[in-house]
Amino acid sequence: SQTIHQWPATLVQxxxxxxxxxxxxxxxxxxxxxxxxxxxxxxxxxxxxxVGIGQISSEVPQNLSASRPQDRQFIxxxxxxxxxxxxxxxxxxxxxxxxxxxFGPGTRLLVL
Amino acid sequence: DQQVKQNSPSLSVQEGRISxxxxxxxxxxxxxxxxxxxxxxxxPTFLISISSIKDKNEDGRFTVFLNKSAKHLSLHIVPSQPxxxxxxxxxxxxxxxxxxxxxxxxxxxxxx
Numbered sequence: 001s002q003t004i005h006q007w008p009a010t011l012v013q014x015x016x017x018x019x020x021x022x023x024x025x026x027x028x029x030x031x032x033x034x035x036x037x038x039x040x041x042x043x044x045x046x047x048x049x050x051v052g053i054g055q056i057s058s059e060v061p062q063n064l065s066a067s068r069p070q071d072r073q074f075i076x077x078x079x080x081x082x083x084x085x086x087x088x089x090x091x092x093x094x095x096x097x098x099x100x101x102x103f104g105p106g107t108r109l110l111v112l
Numbered sequence: 113d114q115q116v117k118q119n120s121p122s123l124s125v126q127e128g129r130i131s132x133x134x135x136x137x138x139x140x141x142x143x144x145x146x147x148x149x150x151x152x153x154x155x156p157t158f159l160i161s162i163s164s165i166k167d168k169n170e171d172g173r174f175t176v177f178l179n180k181s182a183k184h185l186s187l188h189i190v191p192s193q194p195x196x197x198x199x200x201x202x203x204x205x206x207x208x209x210x211x212x213x214x215x216x217x218x219x220x221x222x223x224x
Contacts, residue, residue: 006155032210034212036214042216043201043214043215043216043217044156044201044203044214044217046211046212046213046214049210049211051210057210059211088153090155090156092155094210094212099144099161099163099205100146100158100161101146101158101203101212102158103148103155103156103157103158104155105154105155106153106154106155108153
């Protein structure tokens with residue numbers, strides 16, 4: 001069966017510090033991968049998605065970036081965090097041939 | 113432009129009764145719809161989906177109805193249980209776009 005991992009679960013970072021959140025998927029190959037953010041009391045905002053290694057599509061202009069160095073690894077990064085980057089970050093995957101998307105456990109980021 | 117809308121931010125239902133959560137969409141290209149359940153500080157859990165070629169899909173206590181002409185879908189939970197208390201998100205995708213557009217969520221509270 002497929003599983004998706006995210007770490008860390010919680011992160012507290014000062015403004016201006018860098019960020020690296022990692023997501024890995026097991027039990028499938030060539031998945032579509034996604035990063036979402038849920039701000040407090042808000043819906044799910046799609047940040048990035050990737051349909052293959054090195055292929056990244058950005059949905060919202062911001063100071064975040066994403067990379068996919070391996071087939072089942074998706075990384076969310078920032079060089080300098082802003083207060084507004086605080087939120088709950090979710091990684092998700094979907095099969096290239098199926099249509100259901102599955103989410104990881106999420107990372108709560110607090111920027112102070 | 114909010115392509116997927118959940119106009120009720122919250123809903124309270126008595127245990128054992130029916131919960132009806134609604135979702136409207138504007139993009140006629142959407143052909144696959146999903147419902148997710150989310151607890152605080154956790155990733156969304158997939159509940160049920162429906163393709164645009166169907167108007168109803170049932171899985172246990174959960175039934176999703178799709179009205180394409182009205183661009184409306186609903187999730188029925190019968191009977192409602194206290195453990196169903198969570199935020200419910202609807203999502204939609206269009207074939208070939210790889211993206212899922214989420215509504216803002218409805219917080220369901222099932223009263224014992």
